Amino acid sequence: MNQNIFEIISQLVRRLLYDGDIVRDEESLINSLRDEGYDLDEINQAFEFIFSSSEIIDLPQKDQKKTKVKVNKFRQRVLDFREKFKFSLKVQGIIIKLNTLRLIKEDELERIIARSLVEQNRVIDVTEFWNILEEVVDNDLRLLAIANQISEFQEVIDTKDKYLN
Template identity: 30%
Template sequence: MNKNVIEILTLLMQIFIDKIDLLSLKKDITESLEEQGYEREDINKAFEFMYKDPFNVSDKDFYTDQKESGYNRVFSKIEKMYFDDEVKTIIYQLNKLGILDTEELEIIIDQMLSMAFFNNLTLESIWELIDDVVDDDYQLYIISESIDFFNGNAIKFQMVN
């Protein structure tokens, strides 16, 4: 890897750390870097390096329960970066309950990731998100009673609303 690619990677990492979506701004970033004298080939190499996914998977990356839900999925690199163990445990447990369909679970995970990206992901916000996605009060009750992090929030939440 040449010096220019390393310099570009440093700049891209700074933008990434500042919580700016590199891919959505790739064209603007590329133009700006070209104006600074960097070659397009080096810029492309840096972007490729940033988003190259060697697909390293460990046992902790899966949340699967073939016997109960039949749903098997791997946390993406971005999810692993933004979800702490507590959040991953909630996702594992939601999946293991087997009461949410794949679409509901994916909506919850996508919105959790958006919230985590902006540092707005809390247990309360996760519960509110689940409450927004899941329409069935009995399912909400089961989730709140089965996942220790929520400590019976379904009943508390319904009393407030």
């Protein structure tokens, strides 16, 4: 990797972590990097490096026996950089609630996240997240339970009910 790619990566990390800058429009980000003199190939390589999925590193078998881990009764799905770009902060909070309250299964959450990443070209808001949730969770009683537990969905459901009559 050349120096320019490292500079792009450090800029992106700084914007995300230190400045709290949430990039909502990839095109404007790319254009601003090009305006600073970086070429498209370098930008693509930097994005590929940051947004590539991380690998899980397993401990050798002998080290696993020595390592004692307390299992937390709450499972927590951590969003990667790419996923954080796709979900509004409100939706990220909903994902945490769904997980903590065990309202959806792990495989359902993964399908929701995958569908959100593939189908949408912008940041997913609460309404879009609810629509995807309805597609994945094909059980009206569970959806009702989810809607009753997650207050953010009430506005979406109330709005839909207005137009049904």
